Amino acid sequence: MKKHSILLCLVALFLLLSPRDSISDSSDPPKRILRFDHYYDYDGLRKALIKLNSTYPATTRLKSIGKSYEGRDIWMLTIRNPKTGPDKEKPAFYVDGNTHGNEIQGAEICLYLAHFLLTRYDDLDWVKKLVDEQVFYIAPTVNPDGREAFMKEPNTPHSSRSNRRPYDNDNDGDEDEDGYDDLDGDGQILQMRKKDPNGRWKVGADPRIMERCKADELGQYTMLGWEGLDNDGDGRFNEDPVGGVDLNRNFPSNWRPRHQQWGAGDYPLSEPETRATVEFLEEHRNVAAIQSFHNAGNMILRPPGSEDDRNVPRGDLRMYDALGRRGERMLPGYRYLQTFKDLYAVRGAFLDWGYMRYGVYSFSNEIWSMAQDYNKNGRVDNMERLRWNDEMLKGKGFVKWTEYDHPQLGKIELGGWTKMTPRIPPTWQLEEVCYRNARFVLYHASTMPRVQIKSLTSKAVPGDNDLFRVTAIVENEGFMATATKIAQQIQVSQSDRANISGPSAKAVAVALSRDVTKEAMLQNERRPWRFDFGHIPGQSRIKVVWLVKGKGTVNVRIRSEKGGTARRSIKLTP
Numbered sequence: 001m002k003k004h005s006i007l008l009c010l011v012a013l014f015l016l017l018s019p020r021d022s023i024s025d026s027s028d029p030p031k032r033i034l035r036f037d038h039y040y041d042y043d044g045l046r047k048a049l050i051k052l053n054s055t056y057p058a059t060t061r062l063k064s065i066g067k068s069y070e071g072r073d074i075w076m077l078t079i080r081n082p083k084t085g086p087d088k089e090k091p092a093f094y095v096d097g098n099t100h101g102n103e104i105q106g107a108e109i110c111l112y113l114a115h116f117l118l119t120r121y122d123d124l125d126w127v128k129k130l131v132d133e134q135v136f137y138i139a140p141t142v143n144p145d146g147r148e149a150f151m152k153e154p155n156t157p158h159s160s161r162s163n164r165r166p167y168d169n170d171n172d173g174d175e176d177e178d179g180y181d182d183l184d185g186d187g188q189i190l191q192m193r194k195k196d197p198n199g200r201w202k203v204g205a206d207p208r209i210m211e212r213c214k215a216d217e218l219g220q221y222t223m224l225g226w227e228g229l230d231n232d233g234d235g236r237f238n239e240d241p242v243g244g245v246d247l248n249r250n251f252p253s254n255w256r257p258r259h260q261q262w263g264a265g266d267y268p269l270s271e272p273e274t275r276a277t278v279e280f281l282e283e284h285r286n287v288a289a290i291q292s293f294h295n296a297g298n299m300i301l302r303p304p305g306s307e308d309d310r311n312v313p314r315g316d317l318r319m320y321d322a323l324g325r326r327g328e329r330m331l332p333g334y335r336y337l338q339t340f341k342d343l344y345a346v347r348g349a350f351l352d353w354g355y356m357r358y359g360v361y362s363f364s365n366e367i368w369s370m371a372q373d374y375n376k377n378g379r380v381d382n383m384e385r386l387r388w389n390d391e392m393l394k395g396k397g398f399v400k401w402t403e404y405d406h407p408q409l410g411k412i413e414l415g416g417w418t419k420m421t422p423r424i425p426p427t428w429q430l431e432e433v434c435y436r437n438a439r440f441v442l443y444h445a446s447t448m449p450r451v452q453i454k455s456l457t458s459k460a461v462p463g464d465n466d467l468f469r470v471t472a473i474v475e476n477e478g479f480m481a482t483a484t485k486i487a488q489q490i491q492v493s494q495s496d497r498a499n500i501s502g503p504s505a506k507a508v509a510v511a512l513s514r515d516v517t518k519e520a521m522l523q524n525e526r527r528p529w530r531f532d533f534g535h536i537p538g539q540s541r542i543k544v545v546w547l548v549k550g551k552g553t554v555n556v557r558i559r560s561e562k563g564g565t566a567r568r569s570i571k572l573t574p
C-alpha cells in the first residue's frame with residue numbers, strides 16, 4: 001500500500017514536471033537546421049547553404065552559377081529527388097532574391113523555402129510530392145556584392161541597390177567619385193537639414209517629421225539630401241556613388257538605354273550577375289515558373305512592367321489572376337498588381353524577360369510594409385510610421401535630428417530612418433514573412449504542368465498478325481498548360497513530343513485526339529514514331545494512337561519541355 005502511494009506520487013511528479021505536449025500545426029518545423037531570427041551576410045549565407053547541402057546531400061546540389069563583378073559566387077541550391085528521374089525531365093521552379101543589394105530579405109525567404117522543403121519532406125505528403133515530382137532552383141542572392149555592401153557599409157535604406165561595377169553616374173568622366181559619407185561615424189547614412197528661413201520645409205506635428213511648406217507658408221529648413229560631402233567639388237552631393245547599373249533594368253526585354261531608363265547599363269546583360277541568371281535559365285528549359293523577391297510595399301507584381309496587357313493572351317491572364325488572387329489571400333495586406341498599369345513603367349526588368357521572352361509565369365513580390373494604417377484611411381503616413389517605430393521598435397529605427405558641423409555646409413542637422421528600418425522586417429517578424437511567401441511559391445509550384453501516361457494499351461489489328469494499335473492516354477495533371485499562350489505565340493516553347501520504339505517494332509502511322517472519348521484521326525506524319533503534337537492544356541487528357549508493325553515490347557515516351565518526361569512500355573500480344 002505504501003509502496004503503491006509512493007509510486008503514484010512519483011507518477012504525479014513526473015507528469016507535473018514533464019513538458020506538456022506541444023500543439024503542433026503544419027508550420028511547426030520538426031527539425032531546425034537553420035535559424036531565421038537574423039539576416040545572413042554573404043559568408044553566413046554561403047555557410048547556411050553548405051549546411052543544408054551537407055545535411056541533405058542526396059536531395060540537394062549546391063553550385064555557383066557565376067561570379068559577381070567583385071568575384072563572389074552566385075549560389076544556386078537545387079532541391080529534387082534524383083531517385084525519381086533526371087532533373088531536366090521534371091518541371092522546375094526558379095526562385096531568386098536580392099536582385100537589389102539593399103532588398104535583403106528575399107535571400108532569407110529563399111533560404112527558408114529550401115529549409116522548409118528539406119525539413120518537411122518526411123512528414124508532409126504534399127511537400128514530398130513536390131520534391132519527388134519537381135525541381136526547385138533556388139538562388140538566395142543574385143547580387144551578392146550589393147548585399148554585402150549594404151550589410152557591411154553605412155547606407156541609406158535605399159542604397160547599395162545596384163551591383164558594384166564602377167559607373168560614371170554624373171557623366172563627368174570619373175566613376176564612383178562622389179558617394180555617401182558617414183560624417184558622424186554612426187554606421188548610418190542619414191539625411192541632412194539646415195535651418196533656413198527661406199527653406200521650403202518645416203517641422204511637422206512630431207519634431208522628427210519634415211513637411212513641405214504650403215505655397216504661402218514661411219519655411220524653417222532646407223533639406224540637403226543624404227549624409228555626405230561634395231567629394232569632387234562640383235557643387236553636388238553624393239551624385240556618383242558606387243555602381244550604377246540596376247540589375248533589374250538590364251534584362252533583354254523592352255530594354256531602353258540609360259537616358260531613357262535609369263540604371264539600364266550599357267547594353268542588355270552587360271553585367272555578370274544578369275548574364276548568370278539568363279544563362280542558367282536558358283540551360284534549364286525545364287523551368288516552368290519564376291519567382292523573384294524584392295522589397296517593399298506588400299505587393300505581388302506580375303508583368304508586363306513595360307506596357308499594358310495588349311500582348312498578354314487572355315488564357316495566361318486567367319492563370320495569372322488565379323495565382324495572384326490566391327497570393328493575396330496567403331499574404332494578407334498584399335495587393336496583386338500589373339506592374340505597368342498599377343505601379344510604374346520599368347524597362348529591361350527580369351519579370352518581363354521571364355514572361356514575355358522566356359515564356360513562363362513570373363512574379364515579383366515586394367516584401368513587407370513598414371507600418372500599420374492605424375486610422376484605417378487606406379494609406380500609411382509618417383506619423384503612423386513613427387508610431388509603429390516608437391511602439392514596436394522602442395524608437396530605435398529613427399535617429400533623432402542632431403547638430404553637426406559640416407565642413408562645406410556649416411551648421412547642419414543629421415537625422416532620419418536607419419538603413420534597416422523602412423524596407424526590411426524586424427527579425428521578430430522575419431519568420432512569418434518567410435513562411436507566407438514560401439507558401440505562395442509552393443502553391444505556384446503545385447500548379448505547374450506534369451505529364452503522365454495514364455494508360456497504354458495494344459490491340460492486334462484483325463487480319464494482320466504483326467500489326468497493332470497502340471493507344472496512350474496522356475494527361476497533364478497540372479493547372480498550367482504545358483506551355484503558356486505567350487510561349488506558343490512567340491514560339492519559345494518546344495512542342496511536346498510522343499515517341500514510340502521497340503527493338504523489333506516500328507510505327508507506321510500515328511493519330512491524335514484531343515477528346516479522348518473520340519476516335520483519333522490518322523495524321524500524315526513523315527516519322528510517325530516521333531510525333532510533335534503541340535501542347536496539352538492544364539488538367540486535361542489527349543489520346544495518341546500508333547499503328548505499329550512488328551512484335552515484342554514497345555516503349556512510349558512523352559517528353560514535354562515544361563511538363564516533364566513520362567515513360568511506359570507494353571508488350572505487343574496478338
Ligand SMILES: [Zn+2]
Pocket residue numbers: 099100103248294295
Ligand atoms: Zn527591388
